[in-house]
Every structure is written in structure tokens, then in C-alpha cells.
Amino acid sequence: MEGYKIRHWLTPLLALLMLLPGLARAGEPTLEAPALVLKGIPFEVTVTGTEPLWLVQEDNRQPVSLENGAAIIELVTEAERLALSLQDEAGTVLAEAASPAIAAWLSVVPALLAIVLALAFRQVILALFVAICCGGWLGYGLAGDKLLSSVLDSVNVHVLAAASDAEHMSVVLFCLLIGGMVGIISRNGGTVGIARHITRFVRGRRSAQTTTGLLGTAIFFDDYANALIVGNTMRNITDRLRISREKLAYLVDSTAAPVSAILLVTTWIGFQVGLIDEALGLVDGFDGSAYGVFMASISYSFYPILALLFVFMISLSGRDFGPMLKAERRAVRRQREADDELTDREAIAEEASIDAKPGIPHRALNAIVPMTVLVLTTLGGIWYTGMSELGFPAEAGLRDVFGSSDSFTAMMWGSLLSTLVALVMTRIQGLLSMDEAAHYWFEGVKSMLLPITILMMAWALSSVNETLNTSDYLVSVLSDSLQPELIPVSVFVLSAFTAFATGSSWGVMGIMMPLVVPLAWAVLQHHGLAGDPDAMHLFYASVAAVLAGAVWGDHCSPLAETTLLAAMASGCGLVEHVRTQLPYALFVGVIATLFGVVPVAYGMPWWLGIIICTLAMAAGLRLLGKRADAEEGEPEATVNIDAVKTSS
Structure with missing residues (x-):
């Protein structure tokens, strides 16, 4: 008993002695x-x-x-x-x-290296790997004895950190589940059935492209869901109508982020308004709400608005230019030139394509119902998670609900339920055995592995850029001596370049907004213009320049998540997507800058800027663009829709 008493007092005493150094x-x-x-x-x-x-x-x-x-x-x-x-x-x-x-300029080297190598050699994974290793070595201060460590850290530190992020894994699971669902509905004849029904309303290549643009605009609530749903839905149809995968990827990408950035009820809005609200807390003398500032800034978001308009100009006119014209002509001819062989990514996409099982009926409902479940469940999940965060108030506006929602959780719910619905419908109709359904679910998942690998490495490079303080260096080029009229264009270009180099539009918004809002207000105060109704357009245009510039840079960058997802969902090579979309994005961005951002800053009404930019785009497309289905000196070719329906 005495031994027990000694141990009874000795144990806490030893524990206390062990804690004393930590307490000290x-x-x-x-x-x-x-x-x-x-x-x-x-x-x-x-x-x-x-x-x-x-x-x-x-x-x-x-x-x-x-x-x-x-x-x-x-x-x-x-x-x-x-x-x-x-x-x-x-x-x-x-x-x-x-x-x-x-040296500060070295912080942009990894991102630029990845972009240059990817475009030069068309080997995205290798380019990202080299950039991550380069960034890791810079993180060690270019120490010679750390070169090997930077190579080893590329996977076990940087990629592992990207994979450990909960939001990143939510996107990965969302992509894998959607890939599995697409595998099932492709094999059970659902995608062929929906292609047959949609082609009833499609009279040719132009109407198919317009339909894709309208579908991308309709699925406005989230850019990730937009890219994956529209790309997977329209890919089979555009293939049959001889529309290139590059064009489909462009249509998907250019209706994803622009729509989500400017419409009033999307998963972007809560993030954007939250940033503006935080930045306004650093401003003295401003009387207005964050949501009011966002609403006022939409009129000055020239690039997202013009990017959407240009999608429909391209679709309705049937004209293209640059690398896109070459890709479209190749798709129309249905043959490859000797120097235009399939890229590795395209070859993998072709091998991974899943044909409908022979001898079974092709019912569109087998694709429509799971995709409808995906959209409605995702929307319902966004509403539910937003209401949960707000405490289920009796009166809550959609803006508040969407702003407080967890879109990543909602997307996983939607993809899981849509997969289960596709499986149950397939088994009830006896279209596939359970073994076949499981096999083709895995085949669909496998088709996502390559783009997800690229996505992981892009996230890892983004983490390296954060360690190198790349954004801090890029932002430092802003000068406090800016003239008020030059703030919007300076912010627009800087935001675009930062998004291009880092591949993160949301990251650019998070970095730039807290800096731009106080800077713009301080410059207006310095010139005695703060609060002047005739000068407030400069403040709103500066806020819009952050959002629009981030989307512009996102469209130009092969490191951007939406660029990767649009290419993946469309079955297009990432480098091919960037090479064909880049001239279009630069065309729209330059026109937005020269005829929208700059003139409006000097007093031109925003609506007149939109009209002039639209006319400039139309004139430029008329001058530069050519029809892919009409060779020079030959009459325009037409697509035989009846043949498409029959082949479906």
C-alpha cells in the first residue's frame, strides 16, 4: 500500500518536472x-x-x-x-x-520558366517539375549544397503540401467522381442519346458552338462545375459536328470564370465582396457598402463582359484566326498533316474515350437525369451550406447565402449523387452488369488522372510562388505617385500579369484588393477627388480592374485551374488549349484596355466604352477571321446534320 502511495504522488511530480522547462x-x-x-x-x-x-x-x-x-x-x-x-x-x-x-526579380523565374517550357516543348508535367525544382532551389537562396535537396523536395514537400490541402482534395474528388459518372453514361448509351437529341436543334457548326456558349452561360453558379459539366456534355456533339477540341475548350473556358465573376449569385461573389469589405476597413471617409461597391464595379469589368460577347461573335460568325483557325480547319477536313500529328495528350484522350455498348438502346435520359442531379444537388448543397453557416435565418438573401456557402462540399455531394443515380439507372434497365459498370466507372476515373497530376503540380508551383513572395514583388511595381486616371489601367495590367505568372485568379484578388482599394482612395484624396461623384468612377474602375485583370491573366496562363479543367473536360491538350486561346484572350484584353479601361478613366461613359469595344472586336474579327469550313476560292462547306443523327 505504501508503495502504491509513493507511486501515486511520484507520477504527477515527475510530470510537473518534465513540464517546467517548457513553462520556463x-x-x-x-x-x-x-x-x-x-x-x-x-x-x-x-x-x-x-x-x-x-x-x-x-x-x-x-x-x-x-x-x-x-x-x-x-x-x-x-x-x-x-x-x-x-x-x-x-x-x-x-x-x-x-x-x-x-534578388527580387528572381521570384518570377519559376513561373515564367514553367510557362516558357510548356509552350516551347509541349511537355507540361516536365515544365512544372523543372519550375518547382527551380523555385525550391531559390527558396534555399541558391545554395550549391541544396540543389539536390530542391529536386527531392519537389514531391515530398511541395506536391505533398498541395495534396494535403482540403480544398484541393475536394476538387480532385469532384473531378474523379464526375469522370466515373461520365464513364458509366458513355458506356450505357446516355451520351450518344443526348447527342442525338441536341443535334435536332443544331443546324450546323455555328449553332453547336452557340449552344455550347449558351449552356456555359446558363451554368453560372460556379466556374469549376461549369467547365466540367459543359465540356463533358458537349464534347461528343462537337466531335460529330467536326468542331475541334481546342474550340470547345475555348468556349468552355471563356464562359466559366467570366460568368461567375460578374453575375450576382455565384460562388465567387461572397469571396469578392468579402475582400472588398476587408479592404474598405482600411479606408477613412468612404460611405458605402462592400456589395454596393461590387455592384458599381460590374459596369467597369470590361474583360469578362467582352470575353462573353466575343464567344458569341466567334460562334455566330463562324470566323476564326491564328492557331484556332488551323485547328478548326484540321477538324473540318478530318485529317492530320504530317507536321500536325496527335500530341501525347490528345492520343491519351482518344485512347481513353469510351464508346456505347453495342446492342443497347441509346436513351438520352440516362445522361440527362444524372447531370440534372449533379447541377441541382450542387446548387442545393450551396444553398444548404450557406444557410447552415448563417444559422438558417428566416430571411436571408441569395447573395448572403451564396457568399457563406461551401461550394467544394456541395460539388462533392453533387458528383457523388449523380454517380449513384447513373449506376442505379443503368442496373435497373439492365444495360450493364455490375462488373461492367464498375469497370467503366474506373475507366472514367482513369481518364482524369493525367489532368489531375498536372493540377497537383500547378498547385505545388503556386505554393512555391507564395514562398518566394512572387506576388509581393509584382505588386511592388505600383507607385504611390500614380495619376488618378492611370490607376485602373495599371491595376488591370498588373493583376493580369500576376494571374498569368502565378496561375491563381483568386490568389491575385486576395493580394491585390487590400492594396488597391486604399491606394485608389488615397490617390483620389491627394487630388481632392475623394467623394466627388464625377470622380468615383475611378474608384469603382480600380476595383473592377482587379477582378477583370485576374480573369484575363487566368485565361492566358497554362497554370490556371480553370484552364486545366476546361482542357480536361474537353479532351484537349493543355498546351494546345493555351496556344489557341491565348491570341483570343490577348485580342479581347488589348481592346478592353485601349477602348474601355483607359477612355472610361478619362471620363467616357462605361456603356459607350462597351459599345466601342464591341464594334472594335467585330471589326477585328471581320478583318482577321476566316471561315474554317471554306477554303480560299472554294464555296463554304456545310455539315450534314442528318448524317450526324444517323451516326449517333
Whole structure:
């Protein structure tokens, strides 16, 4: 018994002794610095402890003012290596921190390297791998002994970190489940059935493209769901009507983000309004709501509006130019030139295509019902998660509900239920055995593995860019001495380039909005224009420039998620999609800048800017564009719709 009593008191005593060092360390001062800093670019360090404390950087010794035992201090260095120490009044070193420092311009090298290599060699995975390794080495300060470590870190650190993100995995699961569902409805004849029904209303290539654009505009609530649903729905139809996969990918991509960015009830709106609201908290003297600012900015979102208009110009006119014209002519001729062989990605897409099982009826409902379940469940899930977040209030506006929703969870619910519905319908009708259904579900999943691998590596590169503070460097080119009229165009171009280099439109919005809103208001105040009704269009145009520029850069970048998803859903090679879409995106972006953003900043009404830009696009398309189904000197060819229906 006495032994038991001794052990009874000894156990907590030993535990207390083990905790004492940790308790003692808890009160010690700490100094945290970034893992990497850019020369000449401000960065922040965090200090905790009790005063008096001094922060020493090289020969500079400054007192630290603590609030609630902590302080965040902004510093700048030009040294090859950052060395900091935290000292007490007597000069005793209490804590130290050191980080490598690199030239600021080097932070954009990995992203630009990935883009250049992908476009030059058409090997996206290799390009991303090289860029990730390069970024990892830069993160080590280009230390020679860390070159091998940067290569090894490419997968076990950067890609693993991307795969560990819950939202990233939600997108992956969404893609895999949709791929499995498409595999089932392709084999059970559903996609052939829906193609047969849609072609009844399609009179040729132009009406098929217009139908794709209208469907992309109708599925407005989320850009990811838009790209995957429209691409998978229309791919079989456009193939039969000799419309290139590159054109389908363009139509899908250019009606995904632009629609989600400017309509009033989408999964983007809550994010955008939240950013604007946070940024307005940094502004003194502004009287207005975040949603009101967003609503006012829509009129100045030239690129998303014009991108949608250009989709229908291309579709209705039947004209194309640049690499897209070549792709369309190749699709019309149904033959490949010797120097236009199938790319690896296209060959894989062709091998992964699933034909309907011979001898079974082709019923459109077998595709329509699962896809309807996907759309309605996703919308219902967005509403439910938004209401749950708000606490199921008796009165809640759609804007608030969508802004508070969890779209990733809703998309997974929709893809899972649509897969189950497709499976149950297939088994009830006896179209496929359970083994066949399982086999073709996995075949559909397999078709998603390559694009998901690319998506994972793009996320990993985005993480590397964040470590390298790439966005901070790009944003630093903004000058505080900007003239008010130059703010919108400067923000538009900078946001576009940042989205192009990083591949993240949402990331650009999150970085730029808190900087642009106070900057625009401060410049207006400096010139005595803040609150002036005749000058407020500059403030709204600056907000719109962040959103529009992010979408523009997203359309031009092979690293962007929606670009990857649009190419994947359309069965198009990523590089081929970027090469054919890039001239169109640049065409619309330049016209939006020259005839919309700049003139409107100098006082032209926004509606007149839209009209002039539309006329400029129409004139440019008329001048540059040619019909793919009419060779020079030959009459225009027509598509035999009856033959398409018969083959379906």
C-alpha cells in the first residue's frame, strides 16, 4: 500500500518536472522571420516577449514596441543574407533569426520558366517539375549544397503540401467522381442519346458552338462545375459536328470564370465582396457598402463582359484566326498533316474515350437525369451550406447565402449523387452488369488522372510562388505617385500579369484588393477627388480592374485551374488549349484596355466604352477571321446534320 502511495504522488511530480522547462521557455522572447526574403521588398518579422527589447539588423538597433506581448515589424534588406537578433537593454542576445536573401526579380523565374517550357516543348508535367525544382532551389537562396535537396523536395514537400490541402482534395474528388459518372453514361448509351437529341436543334457548326456558349452561360453558379459539366456534355456533339477540341475548350473556358465573376449569385461573389469589405476597413471617409461597391464595379469589368460577347461573335460568325483557325480547319477536313500529328495528350484522350455498348438502346435520359442531379444537388448543397453557416435565418438573401456557402462540399455531394443515380439507372434497365459498370466507372476515373497530376503540380508551383513572395514583388511595381486616371489601367495590367505568372485568379484578388482599394482612395484624396461623384468612377474602375485583370491573366496562363479543367473536360491538350486561346484572350484584353479601361478613366461613359469595344472586336474579327469550313476560292462547306443523327 505504501508503495502504491509513493507511486501515486511520484507520477504527477515527475510530470510537473518534465513540464517546467517548457513553462520556463514559454516566457522567453521569440523572433520569427520569413524563410526567404527579397532584396528591396518589405517583409515582416514577429517578436514576442516583454519590454524592453531591441531588434538588431546588421548595425541598426531599434527598440521594439510590444502590444499584448507581441509586435509585427516591417523591414527591408539589401544584404545577401538576413541576420537578425533580439537583445535586452544590456545587449545580451535573447533570440536570433537568419534567412537567405535573393534578388527580387528572381521570384518570377519559376513561373515564367514553367510557362516558357510548356509552350516551347509541349511537355507540361516536365515544365512544372523543372519550375518547382527551380523555385525550391531559390527558396534555399541558391545554395550549391541544396540543389539536390530542391529536386527531392519537389514531391515530398511541395506536391505533398498541395495534396494535403482540403480544398484541393475536394476538387480532385469532384473531378474523379464526375469522370466515373461520365464513364458509366458513355458506356450505357446516355451520351450518344443526348447527342442525338441536341443535334435536332443544331443546324450546323455555328449553332453547336452557340449552344455550347449558351449552356456555359446558363451554368453560372460556379466556374469549376461549369467547365466540367459543359465540356463533358458537349464534347461528343462537337466531335460529330467536326468542331475541334481546342474550340470547345475555348468556349468552355471563356464562359466559366467570366460568368461567375460578374453575375450576382455565384460562388465567387461572397469571396469578392468579402475582400472588398476587408479592404474598405482600411479606408477613412468612404460611405458605402462592400456589395454596393461590387455592384458599381460590374459596369467597369470590361474583360469578362467582352470575353462573353466575343464567344458569341466567334460562334455566330463562324470566323476564326491564328492557331484556332488551323485547328478548326484540321477538324473540318478530318485529317492530320504530317507536321500536325496527335500530341501525347490528345492520343491519351482518344485512347481513353469510351464508346456505347453495342446492342443497347441509346436513351438520352440516362445522361440527362444524372447531370440534372449533379447541377441541382450542387446548387442545393450551396444553398444548404450557406444557410447552415448563417444559422438558417428566416430571411436571408441569395447573395448572403451564396457568399457563406461551401461550394467544394456541395460539388462533392453533387458528383457523388449523380454517380449513384447513373449506376442505379443503368442496373435497373439492365444495360450493364455490375462488373461492367464498375469497370467503366474506373475507366472514367482513369481518364482524369493525367489532368489531375498536372493540377497537383500547378498547385505545388503556386505554393512555391507564395514562398518566394512572387506576388509581393509584382505588386511592388505600383507607385504611390500614380495619376488618378492611370490607376485602373495599371491595376488591370498588373493583376493580369500576376494571374498569368502565378496561375491563381483568386490568389491575385486576395493580394491585390487590400492594396488597391486604399491606394485608389488615397490617390483620389491627394487630388481632392475623394467623394466627388464625377470622380468615383475611378474608384469603382480600380476595383473592377482587379477582378477583370485576374480573369484575363487566368485565361492566358497554362497554370490556371480553370484552364486545366476546361482542357480536361474537353479532351484537349493543355498546351494546345493555351496556344489557341491565348491570341483570343490577348485580342479581347488589348481592346478592353485601349477602348474601355483607359477612355472610361478619362471620363467616357462605361456603356459607350462597351459599345466601342464591341464594334472594335467585330471589326477585328471581320478583318482577321476566316471561315474554317471554306477554303480560299472554294464555296463554304456545310455539315450534314442528318448524317450526324444517323451516326449517333
